[in-house]
Structures are given as C-alpha cells and as structure tokens.
Amino acid sequence: MMNLSAKHVLGVAIFLLVIFVGVPLFIAATGRWDFYFTLTSVALLAIASAGVWLTFYIGRINIGQGAFALVGAYVSAILVVKAGWSFWLSLPAAGLFAALVAALLGLPILRLRGVYFAMITLVFTQVATLTALALPITNGAKGITNIPLPSGVSLFGITLIPDFGEIENARMAFYFTACILMVITYATLYRLVNSRLGHLCRSMQQNEELASSIGVNITYIRILIFSISSFFGGIGGAMFGSISQSVYPATFVVKDSVDFMLNCFLGGLGYVFGPMLGTLVIYFGWDLLFEFGKYQLLIYSIILIVVIRFLPDGLLSIRFSKGGKK
Amino acid sequence: MSPLLQVKNVTKKYGGLTANNDISFDVSENEILSVIGPNGAGKSTLFKMISSFVPTTSGEVLYRGERISNLKPHMVARKGVVRTFQETTIFKSMTVRESVVVAQHLRAKASLAGYFWGSKTAQQDVDSFGRYADELLAFLGMTAISDELASNLPQGNLRALGIAIGLATDPKVLLLDEPFAGMNHDETMRMVDLVRSVRDERGVTVMLVEHDMPAVMKISDRIVVLNFGEKIAEGTPSEIQNNEKVIEAYLGSADDEIGM
Numbered sequence: 001m002m003n004l005s006a007k008h009v010l011g012v013a014i015f016l017l018v019i020f021v022g023v024p025l026f027i028a029a030t031g032r033w034d035f036y037f038t039l040t041s042v043a044l045l046a047i048a049s050a051g052v053w054l055t056f057y058i059g060r061i062n063i064g065q066g067a068f069a070l071v072g073a074y075v076s077a078i079l080v081v082k083a084g085w086s087f088w089l090s091l092p093a094a095g096l097f098a099a100l101v102a103a104l105l106g107l108p109i110l111r112l113r114g115v116y117f118a119m120i121t122l123v124f125t126q127v128a129t130l131t132a133l134a135l136p137i138t139n140g141a142k143g144i145t146n147i148p149l150p151s152g153v154s155l156f157g158i159t160l161i162p163d164f165g166e167i168e169n170a171r172m173a174f175y176f177t178a179c180i181l182m183v184i185t186y187a188t189l190y191r192l193v194n195s196r197l198g199h200l201c202r203s204m205q206q207n208e209e210l211a212s213s214i215g216v217n218i219t220y221i222r223i224l225i226f227s228i229s230s231f232f233g234g235i236g237g238a239m240f241g242s243i244s245q246s247v248y249p250a251t252f253v254v255k256d257s258v259d260f261m262l263n264c265f266l267g268g269l270g271y272v273f274g275p276m277l278g279t280l281v282i283y284f285g286w287d288l289l290f291e292f293g294k295y296q297l298l299i300y301s302i303i304l305i306v307v308i309r310f311l312p313d314g315l316l317s318i319r320f321s322k323g324g325k326k
Numbered sequence: 327m328s329p330l331l332q333v334k335n336v337t338k339k340y341g342g343l344t345a346n347n348d349i350s351f352d353v354s355e356n357e358i359l360s361v362i363g364p365n366g367a368g369k370s371t372l373f374k375m376i377s378s379f380v381p382t383t384s385g386e387v388l389y390r391g392e393r394i395s396n397l398k399p400h401m402v403a404r405k406g407v408v409r410t411f412q413e414t415t416i417f418k419s420m421t422v423r424e425s426v427v428v429a430q431h432l433r434a435k436a437s438l439a440g441y442f443w444g445s446k447t448a449q450q451d452v453d454s455f456g457r458y459a460d461e462l463l464a465f466l467g468m469t470a471i472s473d474e475l476a477s478n479l480p481q482g483n484l485r486a487l488g489i490a491i492g493l494a495t496d497p498k499v500l501l502l503d504e505p506f507a508g509m510n511h512d513e514t515m516r517m518v519d520l521v522r523s524v525r526d527e528r529g530v531t532v533m534l535v536e537h538d539m540p541a542v543m544k545i546s547d548r549i550v551v552l553n554f555g556e557k558i559a560e561g562t563p564s565e566i567q568n569n570e571k572v573i574e575a576y577l578g579s580a581d582d583e584i585g586m
Contacts, residue, residue, distance in 0.1 A: 196431070203417055210417065
C-alpha cells in the first residue's frame, strides 16, 4: 500500500523545502512581510477545501464548508475567551464539534444526491451566519473580538510551543503553524484515500447500489466522511479566527463556501493535492486581477469558465494527462 | 436437504398494484433455482425483496431460518446472500481487478483505522485480496482483461464482471439478475457453463431471475414460474415444460419456444 516511488518522495521533499525554507527566505529577502498573512490564509483555506474534496470523493457536492469553518471559529473563540482554554486544546475541540454537527446534519441529508444535496449544503452557511447572529453565546453581530493569541505549551519545563504573544514575529509563527496543519491534513487525506476507506468511498462514488450489494454500509461511510470533511473545515476556521483575533457572523459567508468548492474543481477532483493548488491559484489569481478594477470579477469569472470548460479534470490534469495517474 | 433460503408468503403492493402476491418457495443448498415469467410478472420485484433492496409489504424471506427481508442491503450481503446487477451497474472507473479487490471488503480482518495506519493485519488483508482476486479472475477466465477499465468492457464481459464482484464477497447464495439478457446463443451457453461451475466448484447456491427459456431449462435444477405476480408453477425443467398452466398462461401456443 505504501508504494511511494522515489519521484513522489522527491516531490514531497521539494514541496516541504519550499514552504518551510524557501518562502521565509524569499520574504526576508524581499521584505514582503504581508505575504505571510496571504500564504497563511491560503494554507488554512486549503485545509477547509481538503474537506470539501473528501465529500466529492463519495459523490456529493458540498457547498456548505463555510458553515463548518464558522462553527469551528466560534467554538475555538468561545472556549478561549469565555472558558479560558488554551488555543491548542480548543483547536481539536473545534474540529470535533464541527464533525459532530456534520454527523447530526448528515444523518437525514446524506441520502440525497446530486443537486439536492448541494442545495441543502448551500443553505447551511446562511443558517450558520443567522444562528451566530441570534445566539447570546456568539455575541450577535458584534462577534467575538480581542481573542488572545495562542498561549505557550510546555511540558516538564520544556517549551513545546512558545507563547505567540511574546514572539516578535507572530505572523511567521502563524505561517508555520498553518503550514504544519496543512501538511498533516493532506498527508491524512492522502493516506485515507489510499487505504481501504478510500477504496470504499470510490466504490460508493461510482455506484452506491453496487457498493451496498457487496456489503458496504453506505450510510455509515457517508456520515464518517462528511464528519471528517467538516472536521477539516472546523480546524481551518478555528485557526483563521485565532489569526485575525476575531470572529464575526460574516467571517465565513456563502461566497466562501462556493470558493472552497471551486478550489476543488479548479485543482482537480481526481487528485488529492488538487484543492491545495486550486486554493493557491484562486487566491492569488483574484489578487492579481485587482488591477482591472471594476472588471476584476468579470475577467475572473471568464477565466474560471474557460478553465472548467477546457480542463474539466482540473489544473493537475495537465501534468497527468499523458497516461499517468495519481 | 434442508432449505437454505425460504421465501414465505411474500407480498408486495405498490399503492393499488400488487406486484407479488403471497409467493412461497424454498431454495435448497447447492441448487440452481430459476424464477421465470413474462415481463411484468413480478420477477424483478421479488428479486429485490430477497436482497432487501425493497421492503416486503407482508411475508418474509429467511436465510438459514434467519429473516433477511426488510434489512439494509449491506446486512443481507454480510449474511452471505449477495445479488448481482445487470451490466450497467458496475464501478465504471475501476479496473476489473480493482473492482474484485474492493468487493472483498467483507473479508477484511483489519479495521478501517488499521488500514489507515498500515497495520500488519491490513497488509495481510491487502495481500490476500490481491491473491484471491487473481485466483477468482483466473477461475472466471478473465485474467487477460484484469487491468481493463470496467467502462471499456463489452457487454458479455460486464456480465462476467458482475458475477466476479458478487463472488468476491464470498457468498453462500448468489442472486443473479437476468444473467443471459441480451446475449446471443454462444454467449448464453458460455454463461450457463460459468454459472454451473460457480455452483459445482465453489459450492455457491444460485438463484436467478431470467426470461430466456432455453437457457433456464438447461441450467436449472428447479424452476418457479410467476405470472401477474402469482406463483403458477414450481418444479423441475421437465415438469415445467409439461405443465398445462405454464404453457397456457405464459407461453400461449408457442410450444417450440420451450422445445429444448
């Protein structure tokens, strides 16, 4: 199962070198410290997109990841601000809570397929926003602000994670944290897709009836996958809230949910690392088009349509179109 | 022989329409039993009720005395009663071998988490799935096409792939949905041999739903005949061939059609 070729190992090594060494060196050389924030955002959005990609893997179009990111952001913010938890504990708690919500919501709606499932998930983000506005614990439209930066973690007097408030370059610390989380997320995703669970997902994606005839408990696997997917959403959202030190009902809106989905489409649904590339391209592509002023959205949309028309399997299909597979 | 599968007073109603009315019969271990009937006789509905793909309105289906009707389909498969589909129901973008490997899901000893972390048991499973897939494909004469994508296969091979997927689950009873539909004489005869060898060499009891009369006469130990949702006859092929009710209700005057 672990048939990683030398080419794969080399690719991963280069990637890790670029994000952990190349980018900091580049930023130090050019003085573009704002890149840290941009790339941190890309990494976190890529984590949430990984979740959306996973729901695609069982044949469901998920346009509701913004809701789970928002849930994660609020859970972490509330635990840190109101309950005094360490951010590092609130992070998994945010993911688990989002996963729990997903399991409860998924039970009735995961039977739906195609556009019906997509439409319902589309509503989720709006419902999450409205819920955040209405509940007392989320502080309504004022949101939760002044969230303290992640505190340090030490074990037996050894500092494992320094206090982000005391580091002189918190941006860089956040960048590294987000990248580590992203690497863990995609490693998990890769492993999952290439283990038996992934094979069962593929069987369900291709034919649910046949999958259940060979004994696959499709209800259970759908819920498991949707929960894992939302766990990633919750983690991404929680981290995002911590960096911006605030969470509002509009921190993640319907547009974000649509973007998470587009990231997957653009990168390629057939490739585990597709959503990561898609997120990077969409985030930077949008910024690069800023010069076009009021035509920005128009040009952006046309490019997206063209890409999806001519590369239906995503950007990564360019490289792999000549007989290779993932 | 004690009955392996019992269909007991099974009735299915869709609104005012009765698709199956009070049908009962037994399937013994190691036999090949066919359910035949003209279009609309209720064969498909009965087939789906036995595999729990649709619930019964009343009555029940027992496997070794245990009720298997009105369960989730995967539970029925877990008990060892596995259905196949007609050719369009396949894993389109998997190869033949991948399909047969994934279909061995029920034979897995390691947990999903074990697979994720790559435990020793998981590795043993993977090895044994691969070996069994190769053995099964060799048995079915499909070794040459094992790396073909399912979507590229011609119709005849798709039917065999369906049976391969079903067999990979290690069933005790295999339910075949019109295995001869759309096949010419030669293909049908090859399929007849294949289904026989599944029973003879792998000890799988076979129940099939079909309307190709010559093939059914050739392959079956016993036959159940449905017409308008009712069971009108049950017996060996020769008994069915000479059954007045069958000839009258189902075959009309076309004696030559069953003249095997």
